[in-house]
Amino acid sequence: MNHIKRGVLALCLLASGGAFAADAVSLTIDTAKPGAVINKDIYGQFAEHLGTGIYEGIWVGPKSKIPNTKGWRNDVVGALKAMHVPLVRWPGGCFADEYHWKDGIGAREKRAVKVNTNWGGVEESNAVGTHEFFDLVEILGADAYVNGNLGTGNAQEMSEWIEYMTSDSKSTLANLRRKNGRDKPFKVAYFAVGNEAWGCGGNMSPDYYADLYRNTETFLRAPKQYRPKMLASGGNDNDTTWTETLSRRLKDKTAGISFHYYTIPTDKWEGKGAATGFKENEWFSTLSNTLRMDDHIARNVAVLDKNDPEKKIGFMVDEWGTWYDVEKGTNAGFLFQQNTLRDAVVAALNFNIFHAHADRVRMTNIAQMVNVLQSMIITDKDKMVLTPTYHAYEMYVPFQGATSLPLTLQNNPKYTLDGKSIPEISASAARGADGKLYLALVNTNPGQAADVALNIPGQTIKAVKGRVLTAEAMDAHNSFTTPQAIKPAPFSAAAGADGKLTVKVPAKAVIVVAVE
Incomplete structure (x- = not known):
C-alpha cells in the first residue's frame, strides 16, 4: 500500500508543465540534423x-x-x-x-x-x-x-x-x-x-x-x-x-x-x-x-x-x-x-x-x-x-x-559529493522507427529532483508521455517476496499556459517519454 501511495504522489509531482521553468535545465533537441541510427x-x-x-x-x-x-x-x-x-x-x-x-x-x-x-x-x-x-x-x-x-x-x-x-x-x-x-x-x-x-x-x-x-x-x-x-x-x-x-x-x-x-x-x-x-x-x-x-x-x-x-x-x-x-x-x-x-x-x-x-x-x-x-x-x-x-x-x-538526434544541455547542475562532481542530468533523444520523437532523462542526484525545460526549434511541444523508474531507497530492489517493489510508473507532463514544457525529473530516476 505504501508503494502505491508513493507512486500516486510521484505522479502528482511529475505532471508539471512550466511551473518550475525559472531554474530549469535547458534541453534543446535539433530535429533538423539527424545523426546515426542507433543499432x-x-x-x-x-x-x-x-x-x-x-x-x-x-x-x-x-x-x-x-x-x-x-x-x-x-x-x-x-x-x-x-x-x-x-x-x-x-x-x-x-x-x-x-x-x-x-x-x-x-x-x-x-x-x-x-x-x-x-x-x-x-x-x-x-x-x-x-x-x-x-x-x-x-x-x-x-x-x-x-x-x-x-x-x-x-x-x-x-x-x-x-x-x-x-x-x-x-x-x-x-x-x-x-x-x-x-x-x-x-x-x-x-x-x-x-x-x-x-x-x-x-x-x-x-x-x-x-x-x-x-x-x-x-x-x-x-x-x-x-x-x-x-x-x-x-x-x-x-x-x-x-x-x-x-x-x-x-x-x-x-x-x-x-x-x-x-x-x-x-x-x-x-x-x-x-x-x-x-x-x-x-x-x-x-x-x-x-x-x-x-x-x-x-x-x-x-x-x-x-x-x-x-x-x-x-x-x-x-x-x-x-x-x-x-x-x-x-x-x-x-x-x-x-x-x-x-x-x-x-x-x-x-x-x-x-x-x-x-x-x-x-x-x-x-x-x-x-x-x-x-x-x-x-x-x-x-x-x-x-x-x-x-x-x-x-x-x-x-x-x-531509432535515429539519434543531437541535443544540448545548458544550466545543467553538478551533483557534488566530497568535493567531486558529475553532471546531474543525462539525456538522449532519437526519432523512433515509428516516427515518434523519444527522450530519455536520467537524474544522478539521489537527493534532489531537477527541472528540465524542453525546446525544439521550430516546433511546439504539447506534452510528453511515458514512464519513470525511481524509488525512495538508493538500493531499492525486487526479491521473490517483494517482486514488484520497484517497477516503472506512468509519467506525463503538459505544456503550461506560457506554451513551455518543463519536466520535473525526480531524484535518482530514469524517464523515457514520447514527445508530442
Whole structure:
C-alpha cells in the first residue's frame, strides 16, 4: 500500500508543465540534423556458461516440471521477449576459450562432461550446445553472436564449427548437423575469434593476436548468404593499444573490435563494494566510474577514425556492467549479485553514452542476462523476478533502430559529493522507427529532483508521455517476496499556459517519454 501511495504522489509531482521553468535545465533537441541510427544490437545480451546464468537460470531441460519450450523455461523467455532482446552472445566470456563445440552436439546423455575451470570448478554437462543455443535465439527472435575458441582451440576447430553451422552443402559436417536435427544452416550474425586475448583468452600481445586472427579468419569460410560478420578481441579499460594495432592490421578483415569495461564502486578488484546496503559515497563512485565509458569510447573512436576513416570497423562493447562483491553465502565463482535502482541508473547512463557514439558503437552486450552480475532476471528453482536493470532495458526499447538526434544541455547542475562532481542530468533523444520523437532523462542526484525545460526549434511541444523508474531507497530492489517493489510508473507532463514544457525529473530516476 505504501508503494502505491508513493507512486500516486510521484505522479502528482511529475505532471508539471512550466511551473518550475525559472531554474530549469535547458534541453534543446535539433530535429533538423539527424545523426546515426542507433543499432538495435546496442541492446544485446550475454549468456555465458557461468554459475546459474544458463543451467537452472534459463535452461531446465525438456523433461523439467518447470514449463519450458525445448528446455528453455517459458517465464524467462517470455520476459526476455517482452524487452525485445535483439542479440545474444554465447558461450562466453572466458568460458569460450576452453569450449570445444563438438562436446555440445549429439545426444545429450552421451555428451562429454567437463570441468568449468573458470567459474566455480563445477561440472559442465554440455547439455546446452550449438543446437540448444540456436533454439533459444530463434524462440526470442534474436540474432546470434557466437564466440570462438582461440585460447585452447585453433583455426581448424573454428573453421569446422563455421562449416557445421552455415554450410548448405552435402559435406560430412553439414550432414552431421542434419543428423542432429537441423536441416537448414543456422543464421550466425557475428562470430568472434577469441575473447579477452590480453587475459583469460591467452595472455597475448596485440601483435601476436593480430597474427593469429589473420591466420584464423582466412579459414572461416561460409556461403555468402550465411557468412557472419567477423569480430576481433580488443582491449579493456584505459588501454587503446589493442584498438590501435588491430584497426591497422585487420582492416578489411574484421567488422568490429571488441572492448570490455566493468563499473566497480571502489576501483579495486579485491573489495569491489556491496550490491545493497551501500552509502551515498558508493552510489556516487559507481555513477562517476560508469561515466568513464564515454571517455573510453571517445579515445578508442579517435584511433579508429585515424586508421579507418571509412568507418568500416565497429566498436563493440561486448562486456560491460556493474561488478560488486558476490552475495554472502553464494559460490564466489558464480558471480551472483543483487540488482538495484543504482544498476538501472548505470544502465541508462550507458545507453545515453552509446547513443551519442552510435556511428561507431554498433553492438554492446551487458554482463549478463540471467543470475550473473548485472542481470535482467533472477531465478530460484521455479521462481523468477525482474530486476531494475530489466526495466531500464524495457523502457528504452523505442531507441532500438531509432535515429539519434543531437541535443544540448545548458544550466545543467553538478551533483557534488566530497568535493567531486558529475553532471546531474543525462539525456538522449532519437526519432523512433515509428516516427515518434523519444527522450530519455536520467537524474544522478539521489537527493534532489531537477527541472528540465524542453525546446525544439521550430516546433511546439504539447506534452510528453511515458514512464519513470525511481524509488525512495538508493538500493531499492525486487526479491521473490517483494517482486514488484520497484517497477516503472506512468509519467506525463503538459505544456503550461506560457506554451513551455518543463519536466520535473525526480531524484535518482530514469524517464523515457514520447514527445508530442
